[in-house]
Amino acid sequence: MRRTLSLLLCLTSSASFAHDLWFAPEGNDYLLLQGHRHSGHAGADTIDYDGRKVSGALCLDGTGKARPATPSPSAPVRFAGPCAVLQADYVSGYWTKTAWETKNIPKTGIAGVLRSWHSAESVKRIGQWIPAAGKPLGRGLEITPLRDPLPLQPGDKLTVLVSDDGRPVAGLPVAYGDDTRGVSDGEGKIAIRLRHGGSQLITTTLETPLTDGKADRSLRSATLQFEIAP
């Protein structure tokens, strides 16, 4: 329980300062955006990012057939649709924090390092419910709804599965918006109550030690996105 508390505090504090990553449908295509549009805290609606750091994407069509989704070269990155399920990765890379600043570089050769990490994020959007949407895609850290979330209404609970490369992960904190709601159970599951209509973002973060000498920790975050009626 103490571990749970510390994990929650950790995620809560990190979530307070992080931006969101989400897809914005545009016609049959999808724009990958970063910012605070769906955040409970202050910040720019969208922020610029380096489109070259979008490392890969996967699109499932309405039949569940998977195909790679090629990102456009510049931000905001555009993916061609339609996709029932679309997942993309954004790897911002190494970060090093000193007493003076936080820079997007490895800690190698830097003096006075307080903390260093490697950051990778992914977002998965469910736009249409198909059987394959209820199973992990199997690419890295991921949140998967265990039922069709699209007909749900504010106040309903949704059970999701937290997995890493398709395997359930226990004990990971899961947040709804900015608010950490608990940790995944022994089967990687956790129930989240939807509290508003429109776009839904459910997020988890996995922090592990790094031994590559470029950073102390690996921080991987995954977001599940879907929309319900306003």
Next chain:
Amino acid sequence: MKKFWFYGLGLLATSVAQPAFAHHGVAGVGAVGLQGPGAPIESAASSVLPEGGMLAYLKIDQASFKQYGWASPNADYARFTMLGLGYGVTPWFSAYAFVPHNTKVEESGGLDSRGWADMSLMGQIGFKYDQDGWRLNPANESLDDLEDWHFSVFAGATLPTGAPNHRLSDGSIDPGKSLGFGKPAWTLGVTASKMLSQTLTLSLEASTFRFQPYTYDSGERVQFGAENRLNAALAWRALTVPEKSFRLDPVLEVQYLSIGRDRSNGVGEDGTGGRMVYLVPGVRAYWHNASFALGIKKPVWTDLNESSTQQGAEGKEKYRLIFSASLMF
């Protein structure tokens, strides 16, 4: 008879540091519970202990009585101290053991009584209801799960470890001041709890406490009247300081208590039993894995049997000061 037993079996995990965060009961921690459901001051709640979790518990209940000229020497005050240990056998079943120490003090010229009384054992089964239906409490619940209706059934009994034939300073035996019931007394209760909002928690309890007749060494055969309770409590999460793992909840509790007439040698005794309503305003604080509660319990309505002849009994208190502390580990 003025038995004035302590209300202890219903305490359960009410004072557990709420799950602090994410375990159901006690998230706890809940710890945890900086954001989880609140708990009553004295009544039972539906929280059960996490599997493998232990709870150490202390309660002090000090009652000060109204005094009357006709009743001299009046009962002045009574202090009921209870030590308890709880253990989460499974995510949905907790076991508890309590040991009480009673002190009953009368005015000058009266006969006091103090000592360890009957220990008690109790079990509690926790279950819940949500959109997926009824089920036993799972091992892990999110804060959103904790907002659902939670219920529990508890049952327990005292063991005759105390001294029912405790003799007062004049050598007499007063069953109302004895340190044991002589035979097991049992309790059965149900609770329901619901977070009405993210800061307001409702807790309901219905329980009964029943006694068996016992023949004292003095030859008197006594059966104390049954106690039936209906309690309701609202806890409001007013202050949360996450960096200090601290939370403070004002709590308002309403308790209805019905006590049957005591029977002595098969005959109902005058001046015993009745009905009453207590109001218990108080506060509960959570700090890391500890929880502290302080409340003042006052009778606000009474309908006692032969009320004008009762002194030093339930419903005749000036007030009761209730303090409890619990530690999860």
